[in-house]
Amino acid sequence: MAAPRDAEIWKDVQTYYGQVLKKGADLQTNACVTAAGPVPKHIREALQNVHEEVTLRYYGCGLVIPESLENCWILDLGSGSGRDCYALSQLVGEKGHVTGIDMTEGQVEVAKKYIDYHMEKYGFQAPNVTFVHGYIEKLGEAGIKNESYDIVISNCVINLVPDKQQVLQEVHRVLKHGGELYFSDVYASLELPEEIRMHKVLWGECLGGALYWKDLAILAQKIGFRPPRLVTANLITVQNKELERVIGNYRFVSATFRLFKLPKTEPAKRCQVIYNGGITGHEKELIFDANFTFKEGEIVEVDEETAAVLKNSRFAQDFLIRSIGEKLPTGGGCSALESKDVITDPFKLAEVSDNMSSRCAPDVASGCCGTKKSC
Numbered sequence: 001m002a003a004p005r006d007a008e009i010w011k012d013v014q015t016y017y018g019q020v021l022k023k024g025a026d027l028q029t030n031a032c033v034t035a036a037g038p039v040p041k042h043i044r045e046a047l048q049n050v051h052e053e054v055t056l057r058y059y060g061c062g063l064v065i066p067e068s069l070e071n072c073w074i075l076d077l078g079s080g081s082g083r084d085c086y087a088l089s090q091l092v093g094e095k096g097h098v099t100g101i102d103m104t105e106g107q108v109e110v111a112k113k114y115i116d117y118h119m120e121k122y123g124f125q126a127p128n129v130t131f132v133h134g135y136i137e138k139l140g141e142a143g144i145k146n147e148s149y150d151i152v153i154s155n156c157v158i159n160l161v162p163d164k165q166q167v168l169q170e171v172h173r174v175l176k177h178g179g180e181l182y183f184s185d186v187y188a189s190l191e192l193p194e195e196i197r198m199h200k201v202l203w204g205e206c207l208g209g210a211l212y213w214k215d216l217a218i219l220a221q222k223i224g225f226r227p228p229r230l231v232t233a234n235l236i237t238v239q240n241k242e243l244e245r246v247i248g249n250y251r252f253v254s255a256t257f258r259l260f261k262l263p264k265t266e267p268a269k270r271c272q273v274i275y276n277g278g279i280t281g282h283e284k285e286l287i288f289d290a291n292f293t294f295k296e297g298e299i300v301e302v303d304e305e306t307a308a309v310l311k312n313s314r315f316a317q318d319f320l321i322r323s324i325g326e327k328l329p330t331g332g333g334c335s336a337l338e339s340k341d342v343i344t345d346p347f348k349l350a351e352v353s354d355n356m357s358s359r360c361a362p363d364v365a366s367g368c369c370g371t372k373k374s375c
């Protein structure tokens with residue numbers, strides 16, 4: 001049985017996403033809005049194929065489409081009307097599968113309504129997408145088995161869940177070894193006080209339940225994930241005078257992290273790696289996270305943690321990996337690890353990204369993903 005406060009939150013969130021909101025434009029803040037940014041062409045095309053009603057009810061805060069997806073089994077936590085599921089169903093292909101789970105019936109209904117439409121559009125013989133009505137804290141009750149998924153994604157949902165540890169534990173259980181949780185969510189600059197946490201609109205708008213960003217690493221370690229790898233971050237400006245007064249000096253950021261579940265193996269050593277360029281849509285360059293970009297054919301020195309992830313995940317087939325000292329076939333240049341200033345703080349990354357975007361020419365048409373900010 002859920003604690004009374006948890007049950008009340010579920011009910012409020014179901015009302016908010018099932019009845020109060022009918023489309024993205026009904027949101028009262030810009031927290032559940034995806035900031036503009038460059039989107040690879042194959043993802044842009046996949047998103048353009050999604051039905052208009054599904055897209056209209058999209059409330060995500062990031063791009064949760066990782067790389068190397070062919071034939072993967074993907075689970076989307078809090079899939080809403082299914083926009084990300086339908087984009088991913090094209091990218092995993094007919095031999096892959098995407099499951100979306102959401103606790104709000106109205107959202108699941110919209111998602112299910114368009115299964116045939118999308119399968120016909122993609123030319124698939126049988127649906128490779130399933131939508132389930134259920135709670136992401138209780139994936140077992142929804143029939144999701146141990147070690148059954150390659151990737152779990154989630155877009156602006158975990159902040160809405162009262163017990164975040166339970167969700168991450170469930171994700172860890174259902175992921176295969178080497179699998180990853182690739183997710184966008186809202187984080188706070190500090191632990192939030194009761195006044196903000198108890199505010200129903202702030203909770204529904206994905207702010208009141210936001211985790212203090214440093215707590216993600218603590219939770220991840222407790223559960224057995226490797227340390228979070230920060231991918232992107234954007235500051236949330238809220239843009240609602242009344243709610244800003246309640247929020248005061250607390251700041252919020254939407255950030256995308258990857259959390260890997262690795263098999264228990266010998267600790268990896270620092271390595272040199274060469275990306276072979278084989279990943280669809282990322283042939284020349286793989287931006288793995290905010291700290292590591294791999295150019296095709298270039299030798300890159302990576303720390304123990306990154307070496308372990310590359311060796312033990314689905315990315316192993318895309319890299320030539322050698323311990324330092326062993327000889328690698330020489331490609332382009334070699335970027336050494338010592339010069340790296342590793343960023344783990346999403347607020348810091350958001351500031352850097354903001355500075356960069358204010359310097360680049362506006363080009364909204366070039367593939368931003370449902371957006372308020374232009375780059």
Ligand SMILES: C[S@@+](CC[C@H](N)C(=O)[O-])C[C@H]1O[C@@H](n2cnc3c(N)ncnc32)[C@H](O)[C@@H]1O
Pocket residue numbers: 013014017032057058059060061077078079080081082083084101102103104107134135136137154155156157160161206
């Ligand atoms: C901000 S919306 C995001 C929806 C979707 N990911 C998207 O990008 O459009 C949050 C969604 O999470 C769902 N949700 C919130 N808490 C949940 C829970 N405990 N279990 C299942 N779904 C949940 C809500 O029903 C809602 O559809």
